[in-house]
Amino acid sequence: MSSAATGAQMVSALIAAGFILALVAVVPLALARPDIHRFKWEVEYKFWSPDCLENSVMSINGRFPGPTIRAKAGDIIHVDLTNKLSTEGVVIHWHGIRQVGTPWADGTASISQCPIRPGESFAYRFLVDKPGTYFYHGHYGMQRSAGLYGALIVDVADGRSEPFHYDGEFDLLLSDWWHKSVHEQELGLSSVPFRWINEPNSLLINGRGQYGCSLAAGTCKFNGTEQCSPQVLRVFPQKTYRLRIASTTALSSLSVAVANHMMTVVEADGNYVEPFDVQNLYIYSGESYSVLIKTDQDPTKNYWISAGVVGRKPNTTQALTLLNYVSVHAAELPASAPPATPRWDDYDSMRAFAEKIRALPHYSYAPPPSRAHHGIALLNTQNKYNGQTKWAINNVSLSLPATPYLGSLRYNLKDAFDATPPPEGFPTDYDIMVPASNTECTVNNGIYLLKLHTTVDVVLQNANSLSANTSEVHPWHLHGHDFWVLGYGDGKFVKGVSDRKFNLKNPPLRNTVLIFPYGWTVLRFVADNPGAWAFHCHIEPHLHMGMGVVLAEGMDHVRGIPNEALECGLTANAKVLMDTKRG
Numbered sequence: 001m002s003s004a005a006t007g008a009q010m011v012s013a014l015i016a017a018g019f020i021l022a023l024v025a026v027v028p029l030a031l032a033r034p035d036i037h038r039f040k041w042e043v044e045y046k047f048w049s050p051d052c053l054e055n056s057v058m059s060i061n062g063r064f065p066g067p068t069i070r071a072k073a074g075d076i077i078h079v080d081l082t083n084k085l086s087t088e089g090v091v092i093h094w095h096g097i098r099q100v101g102t103p104w105a106d107g108t109a110s111i112s113q114c115p116i117r118p119g120e121s122f123a124y125r126f127l128v129d130k131p132g133t134y135f136y137h138g139h140y141g142m143q144r145s146a147g148l149y150g151a152l153i154v155d156v157a158d159g160r161s162e163p164f165h166y167d168g169e170f171d172l173l174l175s176d177w178w179h180k181s182v183h184e185q186e187l188g189l190s191s192v193p194f195r196w197i198n199e200p201n202s203l204l205i206n207g208r209g210q211y212g213c214s215l216a217a218g219t220c221k222f223n224g225t226e227q228c229s230p231q232v233l234r235v236f237p238q239k240t241y242r243l244r245i246a247s248t249t250a251l252s253s254l255s256v257a258v259a260n261h262m263m264t265v266v267e268a269d270g271n272y273v274e275p276f277d278v279q280n281l282y283i284y285s286g287e288s289y290s291v292l293i294k295t296d297q298d299p300t301k302n303y304w305i306s307a308g309v310v311g312r313k314p315n316t317t318q319a320l321t322l323l324n325y326v327s328v329h330a331a332e333l334p335a336s337a338p339p340a341t342p343r344w345d346d347y348d349s350m351r352a353f354a355e356k357i358r359a360l361p362h363y364s365y366a367p368p369p370s371r372a373h374h375g376i377a378l379l380n381t382q383n384k385y386n387g388q389t390k391w392a393i394n395n396v397s398l399s400l401p402a403t404p405y406l407g408s409l410r411y412n413l414k415d416a417f418d419a420t421p422p423p424e425g426f427p428t429d430y431d432i433m434v435p436a437s438n439t440e441c442t443v444n445n446g447i448y449l450l451k452l453h454t455t456v457d458v459v460l461q462n463a464n465s466l467s468a469n470t471s472e473v474h475p476w477h478l479h480g481h482d483f484w485v486l487g488y489g490d491g492k493f494v495k496g497v498s499d500r501k502f503n504l505k506n507p508p509l510r511n512t513v514l515i516f517p518y519g520w521t522v523l524r525f526v527a528d529n530p531g532a533w534a535f536h537c538h539i540e541p542h543l544h545m546g547m548g549v550v551l552a553e554g555m556d557h558v559r560g561i562p563n564e565a566l567e568c569g570l571t572a573n574a575k576v577l578m579d580t581k582r583g
């Protein structure tokens with residue numbers, strides 16, 4: 001493959017982008033010769049039993065979940081991904097990696113690249129510049145729900161240390177699982193009448209769950225080799241362990257707890273946070289955390305680790321695994337019951353958790369600019385369109401174009417998407433407490449163009465869905481950037497009033513943030529990463545129903561898009577492809 005950006009190309013892309021400051025940071029890394037981690041991956045369906053019932057999953061190199069990538073900050077990851085599916089395209093998104101200088105490696109179909117066709121390959125080559133807990137997943141249709149995901153862990157660079165100590169660590173990648181195929185789920189979502197996917201059949205920890213038997217009741221008979229046998233966490237007493245917990249659920253918001261052990265939250269989405277103790281961790285799709293636990297309980301016992309659904313009326317059993325003190329047999333059931341999941345609609349406690357998250361100063365943290373240049377308000381509503389059920393943002397439900405934006409913006413192909421940008425606000429008299437009265441939304445693919453290096457505020461405004469007295473939680477994920485979470489509030493955001501309670505001192509940097517029912521959340525980011533970036537609800541069926549927008553900035557500075565990213569739609573033409581060959 002000739003398409004991979006070399007380290008030198010990445011540096012020249014940064015120079016072209018005017019990243020003088022970034023360059024100062026990048027040059028020493030280049031001189032220090034970053035390690036390049038090379039992988040050859042093949043994606044294909046495989047029969048698998050994630051929750052003890054046989055089904056089909058999307059596997060990488062025959063594994064589910066896909067292999068864990070482990071690198072150090074400053075390293076380069078190079079994945080040659082070959083599509084071995086017989087009739088579907090595929091892409092992989094590196095969730096939380098900002099792709100500075102490599103926007104074509106973001107792995108979003110129709111946004112950063114063309115889907116990789118069956119039999120073809122694509123080289124994802126990018127820098128991991130920040131230590132933290134990340135993951136990767138499919139970003140085409142609902143392939144994430146079909147099991148296309150894995151963990152990506154970035155350790156601190158040599159000679160650096162974390163702002164906390166631990167003796168060992170475990171990765172817990174959380175997901176939810178349906179017995180109904182993703183194709184049937186997608187069909188239901190776009191059918192008239194609408195068929196909702198309903199609650200998951202099971203929850204998985206590292207791709208393992210139990211349906212039809214109960215670990216807690218001792219009715220699962222495992223010898224440990226089964227694909228659905230839980231991965232136990234074997235620990236020594238009186239040590240500190242780091243649990244890296246990431247959620248790639250399609251739908252579920254979760255509460256995670258370790259019986260008898262407090263958790264100290266120290267990292268969120270690849271950013272250090274001011275440590276705080278909790279009994280349960282709320283984690284929404286698209287988020288990641290590190291927590292520390294101290295194994296200071298009775299070492300002659302095992303303890304349950306549980307993850308249960310919150311934020312929606314649950315209909316799925318908790319996922320369980322064991323914290324196994326070494327002197328105890330791994331099969332011995334704990335003496336105490338699994339930690340109960342909090343009431344599913346205890347939004348006060350979810351909000352209190354969210355508001356405890358503060359940045360840890362220093363450690364590369366900078367507070368946000370005190371003012372934004374540009375403000376956008378995005379109203380989230382559920383609507384109808386030609387009888388279908390949709391989610392819309394300022395009354396526009398997103399449909400992705402055939403030509404990826406990165407290519408159509410770079411080559412100025414005006415017919416590739418709707419020229420009119422979507423609205424930057426919504427009517428001030430919109431009543432968020434009732435179902436939309438204009439039930440019919442529009443469907444299109446216009447985008448927000450941001451000026452490079454400007455500071456942007458986004459108000460995410462939640463509202464009532466199509467049924468009365470219902471407003472759902474939505475975790476919004478931004479590609480290509482981290483953002484500061486300035487604040488949350490109830491009801492409608494009122495400029496000049498609601499913003500008085502913004503935290504401008506130590507707001508956390510995140511890439512995913514929740515909007516609470518009938519509430520607002522405000523985030524701030526600097527549009528400093530040339531490229532075209534998705535910003536969307538990370539609930540997979542919601543994105544499928546149009547709940548997202550696309551932002552682009554600094555496209556004049558994007559050079560070196562590989563041909564393989566462009567061989568579809570209007571960019572699949574000889575002139576464009578010749579031009580990209582020249583670089």
Ligand SMILES: O=C1O[C@H]([C@@H](O)CO)C(O)=C1O
Nearest residue numbers: 196382465466472541542545
């Ligand atoms: O998008 C969704 O659709 C259903 C419901 O709102 C309509 O059936 C649901 O619970 C969602 O999250």
